[in-house]
Amino acid sequence: MSKVERSLLDWQKENVENCFTMIKQAIEDAREEHDIVKQKYCAEYFDISVNTLKDWVTHGCPEIRLDSGMVLYSKRAIHEWLLSFQQ
Structure with missing residues (x-):
């Protein structure tokens, strides 16, 4: 696997983890709001x-x-x- 492919996979993994964290926080905020x-x-x-x-x-x-x-x-x-x- 080339450096570019590895970097792209790392970037993709980081973005997925960030999205998951944001979704979890949004759900928690919605629960507390109501x-x-x-x-x-x-x-x-x-x-x-x-x-x-x-x-x-x-x-x-x-x-x-x-x-x-x-x-x-x-x-x-x-x-x-x-x-x-x-x-």
């Missing part, structure tokens, strides 16, 4: 039913109740709540 979600989406995120989420709330899971009656959830706060039970 931290506050409605009940249905929160249940989907944790792969549980809405009834299970409601049961969690009776056991202390944090929720956000707006004056309008809408209930919202912080995925980050629920993660922290769940981790508090970790032994």
Whole structure:
């Protein structure tokens, strides 16, 4: 393999790795950006039913109740709540 071919392969590998890193960061940013979600989406995120989420709330899971009656959830706060039970 010539020097030019080796350089081209190295450059290509570096670009692929950079793209992968950027995509991972974009996904992480998008997840954090949408931290506050409605009940249905929160249940989907944790792969549980809405009834299970409601049961969690009776056991202390944090929720956000707006004056309008809408209930919202912080995925980050629920993660922290769940981790508090970790032994």
